[in-house]
Amino acid sequence: MDTPFPFGFPAPTAFYLVLFVVTLIVHVVLMNYVLAGTAVLAVSGLRGGLARPNPLAGILGDWLPFALSGAITAAIAPLLFVQILYRQPFYTANLLLFNRWMAMLPVLIVGFYLLYVLKAPRFEGRWPRTAAALGAAVCFLFAAWSWTENSLLTLAGDQWAGFYQAERIVHWEPALLPRLGMWIFGALPTMALVCLLQIANSNRGNRNLETRYGPDAVTGTVRLLAWLALAGLAAAVACGLIYAAVGDLAVRSALTGPLGRWYLLLGLVGAAAQFALWWGLVRDPTPRRLAPLTLATLATIAGMTVFREAVRLHALDLQASLQPYFDQHAVAAGRGGFVAFLVFAALNVGLASLCVWIVRTGRRQQVSN
Amino acid sequence: MDPTQFPYYPINDFGPVMKGLAIGGLGIFHVFLAQFAIGGGLLLCLFQWLAMTGREPAARLFIDGYFKFLVLLSFVTGALTGVGMWFTAIQVSPETIGLMVGEFHWIWAIEWTFFAVEVIAGYAFYRYGHDLRDAARLQLLAIYSLAAWFSLFWINGILAWQLTPGDWAVDGGVWSGFFNPSFWPSLLFRTAASMAIAGLVACVVINAMGSLDYAMRRRLIHRAAWLMAPMVAMPVFGAWFLAVIPDDSRSWATGGSIAMTMFLTAAVGASVLIGGYALVGLLRQRLYINGATATLLVVLAFVASAGGEFVREGVRKPYTVRGALYSNSITPELVATFREVGSVTHDPYPLRDADAYPTDQLRLGRLVYRRQCSVCHSVSGANGLTHLTGSWTTDQMRFNISHLQHTKPFMPPFAGTPAELEALVQWIAWENAARPADWTDSDTSALDARLRELLADAGTRPGDFERHRAEQP
Numbered sequence: 137m138d139t140p141f142p143f144g145f146p147a148p149t150a151f152y153l154v155l156f157v158v159t160l161i162v163h164v165v166l167m168n169y170v171l172a173g174t175a176v177l178a179v180s181g182l183r184g185g186l187a188r189p190n191p192l193a194g195i196l197g198d199w200l201p202f203a204l205s206g207a208i209t210a211a212i213a214p215l216l217f218v219q220i221l222y223r224q225p226f227y228t229a230n231l232l233l234f235n236r237w238m239a240m241l242p243v244l245i246v247g248f249y250l251l252y253v254l255k256a257p258r259f260e261g262r263w264p265r266t267a268a269a270l271g272a273a274v275c276f277l278f279a280a281w282s283w284t285e286n287s288l289l290t291l292a293g294d295q296w297a298g299f300y301q302a303e304r305i306v307h308w309e310p311a312l313l314p315r316l317g318m319w320i321f322g323a324l325p326t327m328a329l330v331c332l333l334q335i336a337n338s339n340r341g342n343r344n345l346e347t348r349y350g351p352d353a354v355t356g357t358v359r360l361l362a363w364l365a366l367a368g369l370a371a372a373v374a375c376g377l378i379y380a381a382v383g384d385l386a387v388r389s390a391l392t393g394p395l396g397r398w399y400l401l402l403g404l405v406g407a408a409a410q411f412a413l414w415w416g417l418v419r420d421p422t423p424r425r426l427a428p429l430t431l432a433t434l435a436t437i438a439g440m441t442v443f444r445e446a447v448r449l450h451a452l453d454l455q456a457s458l459q460p461y462f463d464q465h466a467v468a469a470g471r472g473g474f475v476a477f478l479v480f481a482a483l484n485v486g487l488a489s490l491c492v493w494i495v496r497t498g499r500r501q502q503v504s505n
Numbered sequence: 506m507d508p509t510q511f512p513y514y515p516i517n518d519f520g521p522v523m524k525g526l527a528i529g530g531l532g533i534f535h536v537f538l539a540q541f542a543i544g545g546g547l548l549l550c551l552f553q554w555l556a557m558t559g560r561e562p563a564a565r566l567f568i569d570g571y572f573k574f575l576v577l578l579s580f581v582t583g584a585l586t587g588v589g590m591w592f593t594a595i596q597v598s599p600e601t602i603g604l605m606v607g608e609f610h611w612i613w614a615i616e617w618t619f620f621a622v623e624v625i626a627g628y629a630f631y632r633y634g635h636d637l638r639d640a641a642r643l644q645l646l647a648i649y650s651l652a653a654w655f656s657l658f659w660i661n662g663i664l665a666w667q668l669t670p671g672d673w674a675v676d677g678g679v680w681s682g683f684f685n686p687s688f689w690p691s692l693l694f695r696t697a698a699s700m701a702i703a704g705l706v707a708c709v710v711i712n713a714m715g716s717l718d719y720a721m722r723r724r725l726i727h728r729a730a731w732l733m734a735p736m737v738a739m740p741v742f743g744a745w746f747l748a749v750i751p752d753d754s755r756s757w758a759t760g761g762s763i764a765m766t767m768f769l770t771a772a773v774g775a776s777v778l779i780g781g782y783a784l785v786g787l788l789r790q791r792l793y794i795n796g797a798t799a800t801l802l803v804v805l806a807f808v809a810s811a812g813g814e815f816v817r818e819g820v821r822k823p824y825t826v827r828g829a830l831y832s833n834s835i836t837p838e839l840v841a842t843f844r845e846v847g848s849v850t851h852d853p854y855p856l857r858d859a860d861a862y863p864t865d866q867l868r869l870g871r872l873v874y875r876r877q878c879s880v881c882h883s884v885s886g887a888n889g890l891t892h893l894t895g896s897w898t899t900d901q902m903r904f905n906i907s908h909l910q911h912t913k914p915f916m917p918p919f920a921g922t923p924a925e926l927e928a929l930v931q932w933i934a935w936e937n938a939a940r941p942a943d944w945t946d947s948d949t950s951a952l953d954a955r956l957r958e959l960l961a962d963a964g965t966r967p968g969d970f971e972r973h974r975a976e977q978p
């Protein structure tokens with residue numbers, strides 16, 4: 137606990153921790169897009185914004201189903217590693233929440249189909265679209281709440297027996313809302329960035345948004361995205377401050393100790409850079425400085441994801457020795473298959489790239505060219 | 506193992522439902538959808554090839570309609586029921602899924618990379634397929650099918666390992682466990698089943714497509730029916746599977762357990778009906794199949810999958826991982842330890858309804874039931890203990906429960922102290938007596954010698970299937 141993450145842990149533990157964090161970051165990026173994207177569409181619908189086609193609704197409506205598929209597919213890897221890293225607390229929290237936890241799956245299925253409703257030409261019009269967006273947003277907020285609740289319950293070992301006996305299905309603690317708030321508001325800048333990249337990309341391609349919606353609409357959308365990102369960042373920072381204030385000893389240890397401190401700093405520096413860059417876009421709403429903005433966003437996400445892990449490691453360390461966890465990780469690391477994984481992972485990265493290449497080069501027009 | 510290190514998890518009450526039914530129930534949906542996705546990929550490759558080579562122009566119309574269906578159903582519900590399987594497995598037996606993840610996480614990780622390719626190729630086709638040249642379409646579909654089939658390949662090894670761990674039991678090696686004796690027969694069986702399901706769903710979709718005239722439909726149906734041809738080999742794969750699984754498991758499905766035998770019969774019966782219709786009617790006599798009949802056959806295929814899944818889950822008993830973990834999550838090595846120290850002595854989770862029991866002995870009995878029996882038995886619902894023991898005297902219960910693994914070898918040995926055994930017996934007797942408000946505890950110390958003798962006679966090893974069979978009238 138007195139060295140920056142993941143140094144200072146035995147090699148197998150450090151190995152699985154890194155894999156977990158890296159794969160979780162991919163999930164977080166896609167999940168942020170879905171969470172913030174549906175929420176923005178819902179609010180926009182309520183304010184009449186879905187009555188007419190507009191660039192943001194067009195992009196989000198088009199890409200949200202795929203992003204959700206991606207978010208879920210990407211989530212399977214951290215779901216695997218979390219079971220190796222924290223088997224007993226993770227399973228226990230799942231079991232304690234029971235039906236309430238399992239409810240997330242049908243809810244996500246409903247959310248998924250609502251995204252298709254949002255896209256289907258048959259459901260054209262303000263109210264069907266708004267209703268679908270609102271329904272989907274509620275479903276994904278429920279999923280986010282479930283994960284935050286589960287994560288916090290994982291760490292509340294002293295409450296498990298009482299929770300079970302009282303047949304509770306909801307876990308509450310003061311840190312829950314600010315922590316959830318950080319995720320929800322923090323999702324806005326990521327969504328804004330991805331949409332911005334999509335706008336920039338479409339301006340280059342033959343599906344030019346400017347010709348479809350007019351240049352003013354696109355500029356307006358970039359400015360809106362910038363405002364959303366700024367508001368999201370400000371609200372997430374506010375939630376973070378509340379979280380730090382109400383947080384327990386584990387949160388305070390992570391704030392001050394070397395394990396997570398530098399990553400928190402990385403996250404904050406990333407957030408400050410994002411702030412400056414988005415502010416620049418408010419003033420001049422043309423998609424630019426995309427690389428630094430992407431770097432800053434990734435720095436924030438990576439920093440906060442590791443910081444989140446530091447809180448968990450401190451909490452578990454405060455409860456009991458971490459040695460049994462280290463022993464389990466060492467046993468898991470002794471199992472074969474890693475080399476095969478690397479080989480097939482490389483092969484499949486190749487196949488996935490091949491799919492992109494096929495789409496890029498296989499268009500019918502190119503034959504006639 | 507130090508009993509204080511045993512990972513006690515909170516155990517949920519599924520009411521009148523057997524926990525195995527919960528996982529089996531979701532499993533059916535998931536397996537059916539996943540198999541549809543796998544076979545669907547192959548079918549689409551075939552149809553794309555027919556379309557682009559001019560052999561079947563109408564195939565192109567079909568592909569886009571069918572693919573939408575495939576994406577909407579299998580990507581969405583298939584992916585989420587997959588996660589659901591994981592979550593349900595945690596609910597039913599965290600120790601089992603923990604062992605599986607511990608042993609095979611890299612295999613799962615490999616499967617995940619294939620699943621990711623399946624999603625990427627699938628979406629690429631869904632979004633851009635109509636703009637692409639034929640060769641590009643076929644390439645995307647081929648990548649999609651390959652990835653989907655390989656997902657099956659990897660997961661099949663892990664599931665087959667649970668029943669037939671093979672050399673893993675000796676050397677603990679991942680590959681020894683993965684390429685286990687039932688790996689190939691179950692992979693081939695599932696591949697043939699996937700193709701049949703995709704062919705049947707295609708017949709429904711073709712009938713539902715208003716843009717096709719009768720002649721087109723007829724031709725497409727006969728093309729789709731080719732996917733059902735591998736069903737001819739399914740009896741061979743099935744027999745191969747039955748031949749390599751342990752003798753006791755085979756016996757449960759072939760008469761030893763009424764429920765398992767019924768499920769197997771349903772699966773075989775439904776498959777024979779589908780296979781007969783497909784092979785004789787569609788392929789040999791080139792009959793037409795209308796939407797209603799095709800839907801009926803899809804329902805039958807669902808019944809066959811359901812039967813198969815229940816058999817797969819059921820025949821592992823008394824284990825979830827053969828030789829390594831009993832269904833109630835107690836390892837074979839721990840049985841002797843728990844006989845000394847008790848199975849619930851260190852359980853930190855109290856009863857939720859402690860006040861409902863008039864005595865401490867009954868409370869202990871209920872805890873023992875929760876720990877050792879509740880994964881397969883409800884109290885008075887599905888496979889309910891009150892139904893099963895209703896006609897037993899208290900002394901018969903002492904004998905049969907102490908000798909659990911000999912009473913029925915698909916149950917694990919009783920893993921508790923004499924006091925826990927007696928408490929369980931008393932709790933069942935109390936439930937059988939309709940939970941009276943007044944109840945007098947039995948005198949465990951007076952019975953101690955007798956209970957010890959019974960437990961010693963039963964031993965701590967799993968039941969002997971041969972002995973059980975020899976003792977049957």
Ligand code: HEM
Binds near residue numbers: 280284287
């Ligand atoms: C749109 C749907 C989803 C949303 C909005 C969502 C949201 C979240 C959030 C907010 C967290 C962080 C919780 C916290 O630290 O307070 C999280 C973590 C996580 N999510 Fe998701 N999630 C979604 C779907 C899924 C699915 C379907 C899976 C599984 C396949 C999944 C797997 C994970 C995992 C493994 C973690 C880390 C858990 C831990 O560290 O204890 N997520 N998710």
